[in-house]
Amino acid sequence: MREDILKTGGAKKRITIHDVAAAAGVSISTASKALNNNGRMGAETRERVKRVASDIGFRPNALARGLLSKRSFTIGLLTNDTYGRFTLPVMAGVSEALVDHGVSVFLCAIEDDPALGQIHVEAMLDKQVDGIIATGKRLDRRLPVDLSNLPVPVVYAFTEGTSDSVTFRSDDAHGATLAVEWLLQIGRRRIVHITGPKDFFSVHERADAYSKAAGGSEAVMYGVWSESWGHQATAEIWNRPGEKPNALFCGNDQIARGAVDALRERGINVPDDVSVVGFDNWEIVAAQTRPPLTTVDMELKELGRQAGLTVLALAEGRPVEPGVRKLPCRLVVRQSCGGVSPRE
Amino acid sequence: MREDILKTGGAKKRITIHDVAAAAGVSISTASKALNNNGRMGAETRERVKRVASDIGFRPNALARGLLSKRSFTIGLLTNDTYGRFTLPVMAGVSEALVDHGVSVFLCAIEDDPALGQIHVEAMLDKQVDGIIATGKRLDRRLPVDLSNLPVPVVYAFTEGTSDSVTFRSDDAHGATLAVEWLLQIGRRRIVHITGPKDFFSVHERADAYSKAAGGSEAVMYGVWSESWGHQATAEIWNRPGEKPNALFCGNDQIARGAVDALRERGINVPDDVSVVGFDNWEIVAAQTRPPLTTVDMELKELGRQAGLTVLALAEGRPVEPGVRKLPCRLVVRQSCGGVSPRE
DNA sequence: TGACTTTGGTAAAAGGTTTTCTCTCTGCAA
DNA sequence: TTGCAGAGAGAAAACCTTTTACCAAAGTCA
Secondary structure (H helix, E strand, O other): OHHHOEOOOOOOOOOOHHHHHHHHOOOHHHHHHHHHOOOOOOHHHHHHHHHHHHHOOOOOOHHHHHHHHOOOOEEEEEEOOOOOOOHHHHHHHHHHHHHOOOOEEEEEEOOOOHHHHHHHHHHHHHOOOOEEEEEOOOOOOOOOOOOOOOOOOEEEEOOOOOOOOEEEEEOHHHHHHHHHHHHHHOOOOOEEEEEOOOOOHHHHHHHHHHHHHHOOOOOEEEOOOOHHHHHHHHHHHHHOOOOOOOEEEEOOHHHHHHHHHHHHHOOOOOOOOOEEEEEOOOHHHHOOOOOOOEEEEOOHHHHHHHHHHHHHHHHOOOOEOOEEEEEOOEEEOOOOOOOOOOOO | OHHHOEOOOOOOOOOOHHHHHHHHOOOHHHHHHHHHOOOOOOHHHHHHHHHHHHHOOOOOOHHHHHHHHOOOOEEEEEEOOOOOOOHHHHHHHHHHHHHOOOOEEEEEEOOOOHHHHHHHHHHHHHOOOOEEEEEOOOOOOOOOOOOOOOOOOEEEEOOOOOOOOEEEEEOHHHHHHHHHHHHHHOOOOOEEEEEOOOOOHHHHHHHHHHHHHHOOOOOEEEOOOOHHHHHHHHHHHHHOOOOOOOEEEEOOHHHHHHHHHHHHHOOOOOOOOOEEEEEOOOHHHHOOOOOOOEEEEOOHHHHHHHHHHHHHHHHOOOOEOOEEEEEOOEEEOOOOOOOOOOOO
């Protein structure tokens, strides 16, 4: 019974550079210089040290290294996006961009709790993170925690930042334009825009771009970000008299899905009778809708990549121009619009 | 123009314990002991040091502390779950449990790439993590990376682990039993189980528990984890002759959603005519279905909490019994079954 | 008064790595 | 033979904190 108890793995002593030096028959400083390719020494010595190090499985202790170099090769990603719908792709991009540089990422989900946010920020600072990326679920809201005057650089991604910092966000106007132009291109002229609440900044951006691109026929219906609103709005349109639209541009994929459902219930065929475009390219909604949704992808992973590289640049002291960077969107064509390969 | 360039925040010198000691007029060791509440000293001195430390905003450098104590107050969470559907709740639980202990979490998404996994594991070890939690998207698959013989403790959560380690997983049989018993309790007797692929271990566990709980009427349909399979299976059932079921127990929420859609298309009322139960409690699917799904929650957050506390215990050298811990599920009652408050 | 304990505090080592400075050769020109 | 340059390598400091060992002064007991 007692043998079944799990203890911490045997306390095998970590191999340090001392061991390498001893095994290679050189001093610690020579070993260090050999491994880091600096200092002067015979090529043979350098090779031997490296071989020995690899043989005995030496890996430098990042804590000790960081203590001296003031770089921990660690950054923090702060988010209040519980579902991870936006954070996850951003995180994936950040991680992908930074893993090559040996940087690991602390993920801190702070909900909307300022106290929790404060705790996490302090924990990260204690751990000497090289920088912080703040990300959220809304472009026009700040995280509930003060990130100014921190001793490390802060980059904002998909959340409102300070004016003197660098912020990455999607170009929603561009995304909306892509969608509408695609609909026009496949011959749809009567396009209605069903979208989310008016108090979202991106709702305005998308709606404005829609109006501009659609020319005269401006019809925007504001509601909430849910399937049921998409369903309800579509019902309203088809219940009222007058000419019906032949395309719906929806503010997100959930609304689009609700709209598609409502159309099917009325026996209206998507995409033959009506084309539907979503926004977000939230795979789990867009790809599972029948038919799968053509939608706008905000390229959040690329956004994360750039944010990661930027915070790294700042951490290394390389200059970066502050300001807001809008990243272009991408239209993902699936089957909810038709047009591309007629009746495949 | 040049002033617009953002540099790394002015290189304000970090305040160390030296500064505290100097400001309080004591030695460094006294300052340390005062702040950590050990050693002997006058109460007045201790207070004064603490006050000074807080005044000048001293925060101990976790790197230096970790170097000595061999504890970094950092753990790694390794996952191959890209969507984060399972990882995110687990992560939330881990983080919540550990933030109180000052532990931060590295999130490493390794897809299914062994090389990437290896890189991340090595990066974490270099950073002297106190432990690693491995999590995934399937109970019966290992992560594509070897975690045996690591110098730190490893705990498995929602993924297959080694026999000598500790593994946390959901008790799927319990979850399935909860679902079926609920259906029986509200008077449903003809229950069909529509579920995922046969090669999933949890599919068997759930199906077996269903058979056991449902008594005679065993009808299991295996397929894939998608809405369209739920839709298709439901269509099959209603297209073939014979008595129809009055309840569907689905292997996940997406299948359940497909089933609900198929029923609605046939004019069959949910929950009046047929009750539907899902599995996973994936809010975004379950709550947005019309009607919202009654479903089984695997309590992944609690699972994460326990995994976090366990890896912490191991890191601190406290003994833990190895083995598989099955955590109970919870039935989340929404509107897709009826019964609870008849025709509310 | 002498021996011993307690109190309040300091000096120094340890932890693992990098970097700067110094030292000792060897070879070569004067 | 002296002087010198440069190659190769080692010693030591630095990073910041915790901990152990130690010391001096003051109090306690016989």
